[in-house]
Amino acid sequence: MTSMAFRSARIGVLCVLVTAVGACGLLPRSGPTRNEIFAGSVQREGDAFVVEVNQRVTAATAVVPALGFPPELVNAGLSDSDIIRPGDRISFTIYENVTDGLLAGQGASAAQIEEVQVDSAGFIFIPYAGRIRAAGNTPEALRGVITRNLDEQTPDPQIIVRRVAGDGSTVTVTGVVGGQGVYPIERPTRTLSSMLAAAGGVTVPPEIAQVTVVRGHHRGTIWFQDLFRDPSVDIALRGGDRILVEEDGRSFTALGATGAQTIVPFESQVISAIEAIASVGGLNPLLADPTGVFVLRNEPQEIARAVLGRDDLIGAQRMVYVLDLTAPTGMFEARDFVIRDADTVYVTAAPITQWNNAISALTGTLGAAQTVGSAAGN
Missing domain, CATH: 3.10.560.10 (Outer membrane lipoprotein wza domain like)
Incomplete structure (x- = not known):
């Protein structure tokens, strides 16, 4: 051959x-x-x-x-952040036009009453003014009520009312945000985007961040970036809302x-x-x-x-x-x-590739067999 x-x-x-x-x-x-x-x-x-x-x-x-919020969340208007609600805390400064006032005491012109909490029924108690319904009023309206009640006992009292949002006007923010916690709904944080900003923003790439809002029996999820593309999903918040920010799990x-x-x-x-x-x-x-x-x-x-x-x-x-x-x-x-x-x-x-693999497998096998044969012949 x-x-x-x-x-x-x-x-x-x-x-x-x-x-x-x-x-x-x-x-x-x-x-x-x-x-x-x-x-x-x-x-x-x-x-x-x-x-x-x-x-x-x-x-x-x-x-x-398809992500989005249900109508129950989208159609809720901005809440009045000045309205006092159960759980809020209220501080008062009361000035009296006498040297020996009811509340200020001897030699003082003003009395400080710090952080009186509105009870679950919506009431507070102020000495000499009595038990007053605070919930549903603005600080200005409450000032008028207390002024009238004290005016009968001390001449022309001047009152300053300061409201601090309590557990009746707060939301919970959790997930991949800069600072998880419970945040009050105040005038600058009445919308979803502003509340997320107050919580430190998202800590994952915005392209893959999803925001879920739970309010009672209603819930919805949106892409974080949609807050800035579609103003309608920058919803108004309500006390008790729960906000969860997650990374896209796909x-x-x-x-x-x-x-x-x-x-x-x-x-x-x-x-x-x-x-x-x-x-x-x-x-x-x-x-x-x-x-x-x-x-x-x-x-x-x-x-x-x-x-x-x-x-x-x-x-x-x-x-x-x-x-x-x-x-x-x-x-x-x-x-x-x-x-x-x-x-x-x-x-x-x-x-x-299959052909090359086959060639490699066969040549490798034959080479190994020849090596074994040579070893056996010796």
């Missing part, structure tokens, strides 16, 4: 061995091949719908979480021939397939098949019906969306296709 013929025979045997090893699934790899994914489609009696992404599919699947999983295989948290409200790939280092240039970028998800019934043009589907459906980055519009489709929470982005290995 000539040298050329012998070389050709060896190559032929090697090809057969590579094909056999690959067919047996003995080679290490990160996941299924492009052909194996297509083979598992419903169209081929599998359990998932495999759909190539185009403009119609992109439009049908572009669903972003994520997707990247697998296969990408720069990294990991769980990736969302870094913006909307992320496209091309951005998802870029966030994990892009496609591995030595491994990836750019025609085999897949997005796997369980699609709700309504969206699955719209994507497939069928009205006989019941319940959530397993969907595999295919992106071919080498197609004329492939990069545009990947740019427009929206990734959603819990998606899996999987990139298959190029066929040549």
Whole structure:
């Protein structure tokens, strides 16, 4: 046998061995091949719908979480921060036009009464003025009531009233803010944005911060940035409101021939397939098949019906969306296709990669066998 013929025979045997090893699934790899994914489609009696992404599919699947406040929160007008409420604390300075007054005492012209708390029924007690209803009044109105009550016992009293918001006019702010705590609703902090500013603002990137407000049986959640895009969601606050600021908890999983295989948290409200790939280092240039970028998800019934043009589907459906980055519009489709929470982005290995793996496995195995044989002959 000539040298050329012998070389050709060896190559032929090697090809057969590579094909056999690959067919047996003995080679290490990160996941299924492009052909194996297509083979598992419903169209081929599998359990998932495999759909190539185009403009119609992109439009049908572009669903972003709908956040907002219910009308009960949006339609509440600004509260009057001057109205006294149960739980508030009130301080008084009472000036008397006599040298020996009822409250000021000998040699003093004024009496200080500090932080009298409004009881749960809305009343306070002032010496010589009696038990007075404070809740529902402004400090000015309360001043008039106390003046009239004291005027009968000390001539022309002059009264200064100072209100400090108590537990009846406070909100609780928790979560990823500069300072968690209980804050009073005062004139500068009557709206959601101003209260968050008083609490030190958010401590996570604004793009992924969500704000939840709970008021009695009503609650709603918005994106933090919407406070500055849509004035209608900068709602007026009420005593007892609870405000929770959280980081967006959505994520997707990247697998296969990408720069990294990991769980990736969302870094913006909307992320496209091309951005998802870029966030994990892009496609591995030595491994990836750019025609085999897949997005796997369980699609709700309504969206699955719209994507497939069928009205006989019941319940959530397993969907595999295919992106071919080498197609004329492939990069545009990947740019427009929206990734959603819990998606899996999987990139298959190029066929040549499997071939190289097979060659490496076989040559390594043959080399090891020759080494063992040589050792045994010695």
